[in-house]
Amino acid sequence: DVKVTQSSRYLVKRTGEKVFLECVQDMDHENMFWYRQDPGLGLRLIYFSYDVKMKEKGDIPEGYSVSREKKERFSLILESASTNQTSMYLCATGGWDNEQFFGPGTRLTVL
Amino acid sequence: DQQVKQNSPSLSVQEGRISILNCDYTNSMFDYFLWYKKYPAEGPTFLISISSIKDKNEDGRFTVFLNKSAKHLSLHIVPSQPGDSAVYFCAASVPSGGSYIPTFGRGTSLIVHP
Numbered sequence: 001d002v003k004v005t006q007s008s009r010y011l012v013k014r015t016g017e018k019v020f021l022e023c024v025q026d027m028d029h030e031n032m033f034w035y036r037q038d039p040g041l042g043l044r045l046i047y048f049s050y051d052v053k054m055k056e057k058g059d060i061p062e063g064y065s066v067s068r069e070k071k072e073r074f075s076l077i078l079e080s081a082s083t084n085q086t087s088m089y090l091c092a093t094g095g096w097d098n099e100q101f102f103g104p105g106t107r108l109t110v111l
Numbered sequence: 112d113q114q115v116k117q118n119s120p121s122l123s124v125q126e127g128r129i130s131i132l133n134c135d136y137t138n139s140m141f142d143y144f145l146w147y148k149k150y151p152a153e154g155p156t157f158l159i160s161i162s163s164i165k166d167k168n169e170d171g172r173f174t175v176f177l178n179k180s181a182k183h184l185s186l187h188i189v190p191s192q193p194g195d196s197a198v199y200f201c202a203a204s205v206p207s208g209g210s211y212i213p214t215f216g217r218g219t220s221l222i223v224h225p
Contacts, residue, residue: 004154009152030210031210035215040120040217041217042117042200042215042216042217042218043155043200043215043218044215045212045213045214048212050210058212090154090155092154094210094211098143098145098160098204098211098213099145099157099160100147100155100157100213101157102147102154102155102156103154104152104153104154105152105153105154
């Protein structure tokens with residue numbers, strides 16, 4: 001079974017703080033993705049990576065950066081958190097076919 | 112502009128009846144379509160998929176139909192069960208750099224009443 005874990009289920013941060021969200025997968029998948037889910041807006045792709053040290057912007061990369069130093073770990077960084085980044089953040093992983101495996105999500109609140 | 116549209120934010124169905132969830136897309140380059148199911152406080156899980164070379168794929172109670180000319184796909188759940196109550200996301204993907212990058216719809220919340 002694919003396991004995708006995220007460092008926190010719930011996180012509360014203050015405006016301007018630097019926030020790290022970590023995702024780890026144990027299935028040796030090449031591709032990893034970060035999404036945010038907001039009510040009425042579905043899943044929106046922030047960044048993805050298809051290899052170590054490789055990253056590609058998704059649909060809404062502004063205000064975010066990512067890091068992939070090891071194949072199993074993909075980090076999402078909010079350089080200076082803002083209230084409009086309050087959201088559910090979902091990490092996903094996938095091989096070279098289409099199916100994605102999602103982590104449980106991190107509910108981030110920025111005050 | 113949305114490339115994948117789920118025009119019904121919610122759907123309510125009686126247990127035992129058929130649930131039909133619809134999805135429309137605009138990009139004719141999409142060649143693979145997937146449905147994911149999401150319970151509250153959990154990540155989405157893959158449900159069923161279909162390639163653009165097919166018009167139907169069935170897995171137990173779940174069937175996905177694809178109408179390429181209409182750029183429309185639908186998910187049928189028969190019979191519906193209360194445990195099917197969840198948010199369903201339609202996704203469509205194109206190959207990009209050897210991988211497939213999906214575009215998700217906004218989701219349809221299905222409620223199955225006992």
